[in-house]
Amino acid sequence: MNTPAQLPGFFSRLSIAFGAFFKSLGDAEFAARVRDDGVGPVAAPAPAPTPAPAPVPAAPVLRAPSAESALQLLSLFQREARLIDFTQENLAAYSDADIGAAARVVHEGCARVLREHFTIEPVRAEAEGSRLTLEEGFDAASVRLTGNVVGQAPFKGTLSHRGWRASKVTLPQLAEKHDARVLAPAEVEL
Numbered sequence: 589m590n591t592p593a594q595l596p597g598f599f600s601r602l603s604i605a606f607g608a609f610f611k612s613l614g615d616a617e618f619a620a621r622v623r624d625d626g627v628g629p630v631a632a633p634a635p636a637p638t639p640a641p642a643p644v645p646a647a648p649v650l651r652a653p654s655a656e657s658a659l660q661l662l663s664l665f666q667r668e669a670r671l672i673d674f675t676q677e678n679l680a681a682y683s684d685a686d687i688g689a690a691a692r693v694v695h696e697g698c699a700r701v702l703r704e705h706f707t708i709e710p711v712r713a714e715a716e717g718s719r720l721t722l723e724e725g726f727d728a729a730s731v732r733l734t735g736n737v738v739g740q741a742p743f744k745g746t747l748s749h750r751g752w753r754a755s756k757v758t759l760p761q762l763a764e765k766h767d768a769r770v771l772a773p774a775e776v777e778l
Contacts, residue, residue: 616644659768660759664705666772669697705758711751718747 665671674694679687702708711730714720722731724741730751733743762768 616646656762656768657759659771660762661701661705663768663771664701664759665698668701669694671698672771705760706754707756708752709755711753712747714747714750716747716750720745720747 662672666673671694674690682690712720722733722741722743722745726741726743730753733745734748735745737743
């Protein structure tokens, strides 16, 4: 048994409680040890064994996006298609024909960037409009269910969009001191 000198003070206990609480939320194995082994601030007598609940999938590990690569891609779209110029322009003063002509230039430039730097392929091989069945365990990151989604797999439906996947990305390498935040340098005509 611990003597009073060994017992943690209030703020230490508070820190331990918060740490155990958040660790239990993020780590199912730790939570099970707290529950089953009496680890934690209060050791209660172990209850009669009960069947273990179905395992809860762990929360996905989030990773920070690469801002530099995103900025580099945006810079390529600006250089080849003037995409930023197009989206920053107030189109209210232009006719539909003028906007259509500008959109054609933007479309061609964006398509060129995609062809040069990405290999893009459909997620699903079936033709759009095809009937298909998604069995249990289908990749929910690659297929989004829409419409009246109820119950569990298998799901039967119609493919409304094949989806897209980048199978290869080849962005140009950047010089070490390159400032990717400059999407398009200012131009000064002399």
